[in-house]
Amino acid sequence: xxxxxxxxxxxxxxxxxxxxxxxxxxxxxxxxxxxxxxxxxxxxxxxxxxxxxxxxxxxxxxxxxxxxxxxxxxxxxxxxxxxxxxxxxxxxxxxxxxxxxxxxxxxxxxxxxxxxxxxxxxxxxxxxxxxxxxxxxxxxxxxxxxxxxxxxxxxxxxxxxxxxxxxxxxxxxxxxxxxxxxxxxxxxxxxxxxxxxxxxxxxxxxx
Amino acid sequence: xxxxxxxxxxxxxxxxxxxxxxxxxxxxxxxxxxxxxxxxxxxxxxxxxxxxxxxxxxxxxxxxxxxxxxxxxxxxxxxxxxxxxxxxxxxxxxxxxxxxxxxxxxxxxxxxxxxxxxxxxxxxxxxxxxxxxxxxxxxxxxxxxxxxxxxxxxxxxxxxxxxxxxxxxxxxxxxxxxxxxxxxxxxxxxxxxxxxxxxxxxxxxxx
Numbered sequence: 141x142x143x144x145x146x147x148x149x150x151x152x153x154x155x156x157x158x159x160x161x162x163x164x165x166x167x168x169x170x171x172x173x174x175x176x177x178x179x180x181x182x183x184x185x186x187x188x189x190x191x192x193x194x195x196x197x198x199x200x201x202x203x204x205x206x207x208x209x210x211x212x213x214x215x216x217x218x219x220x221x222x223x224x225x226x227x228x229x230x231x232x233x234x235x236x237x238x239x240x241x242x243x244x245x246x247x248x249x250x251x252x253x254x255x256x257x258x259x260x261x262x263x264x265x266x267x268x269x270x271x272x273x274x275x276x277x278x279x280x281x282x283x284x285x286x287x288x289x290x291x292x293x294x295x296x297x298x299x300x301x302x303x304x305x306x307x308x309x310x311x312x313x314x315x316x317x318x319x320x321x322x323x324x325x326x327x328x329x330x331x332x333x334x335x336x337x338x339x340x341x342x343x344x345x346x347x
Numbered sequence: 348x349x350x351x352x353x354x355x356x357x358x359x360x361x362x363x364x365x366x367x368x369x370x371x372x373x374x375x376x377x378x379x380x381x382x383x384x385x386x387x388x389x390x391x392x393x394x395x396x397x398x399x400x401x402x403x404x405x406x407x408x409x410x411x412x413x414x415x416x417x418x419x420x421x422x423x424x425x426x427x428x429x430x431x432x433x434x435x436x437x438x439x440x441x442x443x444x445x446x447x448x449x450x451x452x453x454x455x456x457x458x459x460x461x462x463x464x465x466x467x468x469x470x471x472x473x474x475x476x477x478x479x480x481x482x483x484x485x486x487x488x489x490x491x492x493x494x495x496x497x498x499x500x501x502x503x504x505x506x507x508x509x510x511x512x513x514x515x516x517x518x519x520x521x522x523x524x525x526x527x528x529x530x531x532x533x534x535x536x537x538x539x540x541x542x543x544x545x546x547x548x549x550x551x552x553x554x
Contacts, residue, residue: 142551145386146353152543160524177524179352215547223542230441235538237437240522244539246546284549285542308552309545311538315447317367317384325548327541331442331518332451334534335430335492336359338516339453340422341532342491344349345515 158208227290278305434497485512
């Protein structure tokens, strides 16, 4: 299956919304509602779904539970995945205890920092280690995802360590462009770019 | 001008890359390089640029400095914007001192929290206030952007406060769907969805 990043992004958002609906006990959802939630056109949503051979559209809309199950199975979105966080500064520790990861199938099973002092003092229920043990722990605990929350100057080094350790995906919070081998799936969380995206859309509003 | 969110997202990324190139002293960039950096096809990049009436393509590529200037002017990306952060837990304080905002034209001019105790103890160079003063401060300091970093259960209340105070854009880090009036530009930073996006792409890799 070869889908564009935009399609996959929409699918993840649809899955998230179906999950929220299921929790609220809602049985059906229209493509119009999905489109509104996801910020895409109804046409795009219907096209995505038909591309995936998704569920049929009934008069009541898509059936939430079966649609979610189908997406989850197709994209292995319900598989539990283990992740680690490298860099236990304020952002890293905030992520360490981010409860929603857990709820949504992502388990943070280790934190790493280069400061032994920090590791000794940190208060968290998650196991934390010196970064020198990263390779060993990633392998021993079957960690698939690495979350990078170190300062810009250490980001490349940490990415190289994670790559060597064999993670399959990297979520990068460092505000710097890092070189990541193409066999690893990665995403940059760029806070500045997020603000820029909002500001760029100001000009499209009548203000 | 009416552009899709995807186009605007690409433009912001192009602007960010041009900015990085300019800082490194690079004079020209090809559409191929831009495409690779942004994660889009060369065709898409060229189409975006021609849609904007962007600079001509020379044999050496686009001229970095003038291209950046043009995008910046068209989307007011070089205008300095004032922002505030609501919720000074670990994520909020991490964002409070995120240096890159400053570098890229976003100035965090206030932080808010409902805990007076927290406000008194926090160590930062940025002015912090009780959330009860939000409306007053947003108005007095001409704050255009609100960054929401409160727990899920307070998110809607904070969004309502920011709306009433008259911000133009909201960046929401709370892991919950909030209702935001359509005249306000907003973006959700959903960490779980980011991990899901990475995991969903695993199946596209030969592993």
